[in-house]
Amino acid sequence: GEDVEQSLFLSVREGDSSVINCTYTDSSSTYLYWYKQEPGAGLQLLTYIFSNMDMKQDQRLTVLLNKKDKHLSLRIADTQTGDSAIYFCAETPMNRDDKIIFGKGTRLHILP
Amino acid sequence: DAGVTQSPTHLIKTRGQQVTLRCSPKSGHDTVSWYQQALGQGPQFIFQYYEEEERQRGNFPDRFSGHQFPNYSSELNVNALWLGDSALYLCASSSVTSGNTDTQYFGPGTRLTVL
Numbered sequence: 001g002e003d004v005e006q007s008l009f010l011s012v013r014e015g016d017s018s019v020i021n022c023t024y025t026d027s028s029s030t031y032l033y034w035y036k037q038e039p040g041a042g043l044q045l046l047t048y049i050f051s052n053m054d055m056k057q058d059q060r061l062t063v064l065l066n067k068k069d070k071h072l073s074l075r076i077a078d079t080q081t082g083d084s085a086i087y088f089c090a091e092t093p094m095n096r097d098d099k100i101i102f103g104k105g106t107r108l109h110i111l112p
Numbered sequence: 113d114a115g116v117t118q119s120p121t122h123l124i125k126t127r128g129q130q131v132t133l134r135c136s137p138k139s140g141h142d143t144v145s146w147y148q149q150a151l152g153q154g155p156q157f158i159f160q161y162y163e164e165e166e167r168q169r170g171n172f173p174d175r176f177s178g179h180q181f182p183n184y185s186s187e188l189n190v191n192a193l194w195l196g197d198s199a200l201y202l203c204a205s206s207s208v209t210s211g212n213t214d215t216q217y218f219g220p221g222t223r224l225t226v227l
Contacts (some may be wrong), residue, residue: 042202042221043217099168100155102155
């Protein structure tokens with residue numbers, strides 16, 4: 001079946017690293033994504049990883065993929081107040097233009 | 113280069129009415145997907161249009177229908193609205209003909225409230 005699970009809330013102090021975790025069930029998933037949604041806004045694609053990779057780094061963002069455990073994580077280094085948002089883990093079963101299966105989102109709260 | 117655009121931004125309807133939402137894809141994209149995001153939930157896939165035909169469909173009733181025009185823009189129609197249809201409706205565009213080299217881009221969404 002298709003299912004993406006992630007914790008609902010995370011609180012992090014400004015300047016610390018945030019780590020948002022996600023698990024998925026579809027072993028055929030080829031692309032895994034992290035999207036950011038700010039209040040009242042649409043979805044912003046932060047980064048994605050192809051299933052034959054185990055890590056991808058893009059500035060403050062690091063994505064780790066453990067395909068064996070079907071576990072995906074997003075690390076945000078030096079978390080800032082502007083990082084406060086809901087982060088969605090997502091997957092596409094086959095191709096990048098395929099339907100996207102989303103988790104329920106993790107709300108990241110930044111503590112001063 | 114305009115990204116994905118959607119109209120209207122907000123919409124209020126009453127139960128039983130019908131609604132039409134519109135989406136213009138990102139320049140160079142030929143495929144449009146629609147998602148429903150209820151409050152506190154992740155987006156749920158409704159359907160996808162390519163070459164003016166429905167290519168894939170999620171678990172939504174027939175009250176949800178769509179259309180794609182020759183210029184690749186798309187409409188989402190919902191008939192017999194009920195309270196549970198209140199949500200943010202997101203459109204995403206992508207390119208099939210680019211050989212799977214581009215990912216999906218989302219528009220800002222249309223917030224539909226059904227009273």
